[in-house]
Amino acid sequence: NLSEKLDKALHVLKGHGQITEINVAETTKEVRRALLDADVNFKIAKEFTNKVKEKALGSDVLTTLQPGQLMVKIVKDELTALMGGETEGINLSGKPTIVLMSGLQGSGKTTFSGKLANFLKNKKSKNPLLVACDVYRPAAIDQLHVVGGQINVEVYSDKENNDPVAIAQAGIVQAKANGNDVVIIDTAGRLAVDEKMMAEISNIHKAIEPQETLFVVDAMTGQDAVNTAKAFNDILNFDGVILTKLDGDTRGGAAISIKSVVDKPIKFIGTGEKMEAIDVFHPSRMAERILGMGDVISLVERAQEQFDEEEARKIQKKIAKNKFGFDDFLKQIQQIKKMGNIKDLMGMIPGAGKALKGLDIDDDAFKHIEAIIHSMTPSERSTPSSLNASRKKRIAKGSGRNIQEVNQLLKQFDQMSKMMKMMQGGGGKKMMQMMGN
Ligand code: GDP
Ligand code: MG
Known part of the structure; x- marks a missing residue:
């Protein structure tokens, strides 16, 4: 890549x-x-x-x-x-603010509609309404309801109506009546740019006059993404780009080209299927990421969000005093699991992407680690240096893993402790400076 x-x-x-x-x-x-x-x-x-x-x-x-x-x-x-220098925010000045999604089928509009609603609700204290305007597939409407249910956001739909313009307008009327301050309009896409789709999205656009028209594009589609962006921009003169599926092995090229061709800011990126897998687009972080240095700041932010702060403070103290043990490690694993796809996160750690390449990392990988840690006594957990050969053998037996795995875990734990200490001390500061924060 x-x-x-x-x-x-x-x-x-x-x-x-x-x-x-x-x-x-x-x-x-x-x-x-x-x-x-x-x-x-x-x-x-x-x-x-x-x-x-x-x-x-x-x-x-x-x-x-x-x-x-x-x-x-x-x-x-x-x-x-x-890629655009400064980060561009989202314009929330409307009463209500109307956000229109556009893009091809499968680009991630429906998923992103949910992610954005969730983001605005949690980060900007908004009360959004999702509106289902994909009238061609009943499943599309159901999908938006599922998404809304996951994040506890209301969804307006009308299966009796097959006019997306009318649905969008009715959704806005309901939002005004119910006091929703943001209306997110999810629309239908097609597999390729065609006149009918363009006419439809253009009609919706004209009828509802959104504050934010967002073009959602699958980053994995490479050069095609640029052509699609151009076609949509010619019709809609959209306000921003959403780059989805920037997880896994996705090429970064789309971010660079789209910005240059349509000269519109990339506002958010999607990094996974879960509702939490959304990040504000930061050109400098993206550059770091493309350069293989990992998206440290995003990782730290996401971690901060999910970690119990009190817990984090305790752990920091322990790291500082060299008292970080396997019990803390176990707690961190639980936290990491809450944070979403492990691979997404690993990819954000500098060097880790490469180190872990070829390894099959998934939530199951933690089961073995957890089994090993559970087979340690409390004192072994708090003082990992006490683990001599016979203790290791006992732990391996107890956890049903082999001795190599136990050794590997100890080595990883050791490396991690060192890294955390470094991040906490001058090293972390230096790293942040390097990122040009
Ligand atoms: P739409 O047709 O534009 O509404 O696209 P959907 O929202 O239905 O998404 C199409 C598929 O892409 C679904 O399987 C989503 O789960 C998946 N998807 C959406 N965004 C992302 C993302 O950021 N990362 C990954 N890995 N999958 C995504
Ligand atoms: Mg959809």
Whole structure:
């Protein structure tokens, strides 16, 4: 994927103590190839790498002590600028605010409608109403009701009515009557851009005059995503882009190209199927992520949200005092499980994406770990250093796992404790500074 490719490209530089003009040229060529492979539009990729090259050669990259780092910074800054610089919020000024979803079938409109409603409810203290305007499949209406049920948000639908414009308008009337301050209109999409769909979404758009018209696009569709974005933008002049399915091995290229082609901000990203898998789009974080450094800040934020703060404080104290034990680890596993898809989260940790590649990580993986920890005595849990060979053997037997697995867990635990200590101390601060927060 793009991250790996760029990683490789930048690796050329990272190892070098000195950068020559040839190195810069070689690296930018690699970066360009990586971007092209990720379906970034040719012209954009070329412009991008030219700019990077110019900056690298123009700056003191050739004389600096750590040219690799400076080069990474240049690439990162340019990538950030390319994706829009500042984070763009959502306009909530309407009374009620009307949000219209648009996009192809399967892009994630219905799922995102739910995620957005949930986000606005929890983060902005809004009282949203979801409106089901996909009249072609009864299942689509049911799907929105399921989503609404999951997040405890009301859904307006009318199976007797097959006019999406009328449904949207009736939904807004109900929202006004019931005091909903945001109305999220979920619409029907088709598998490809066609006139009928465009006419329909355009009619809804004209009739309800939304504050926010959002174009939802599957990030996995690469260059096609750009063409679709252009077609929808020509008709709707939409306000923002929602990039879904940015979990797993999704290419990052779409984010770069779409922004350049339609010149509209990417507002949110979807990173999984669950209602919590939504993040505000941060160009600089996305650049970091594309560069393979992981989305540390998002991870920290998501963790903060889910972790009981009191618990977190206790754990921090323990880490500081070197008293972090397996009981705490067990608690963290429970928390992590609450946070959603493990793979999504792992992918956000710098380096972990690579380290865990090929490993099948799912909630089940924790069962074995939990079994091992449960077979430890309380004192063993709080003092992992006491685990000698005979104790390990007993634990392996007790948990039904083998000794290698026990050893592996101990090693992982040790590494994790070290990492957490680092994140808490100067290392974490440094890391945040590096992210250009
Ligand atoms: P719609 O046709 O545009 O309404 O798309 P849906 O909301 O029904 O989503 C289509 C499929 O994509 C469903 O199976 C969703 O669960 C899935 N999906 C939506 N958003 C995401 C995402 O961010 N990540 C992943 N992995 N799947 C998603
Ligand atoms: Mg749908």
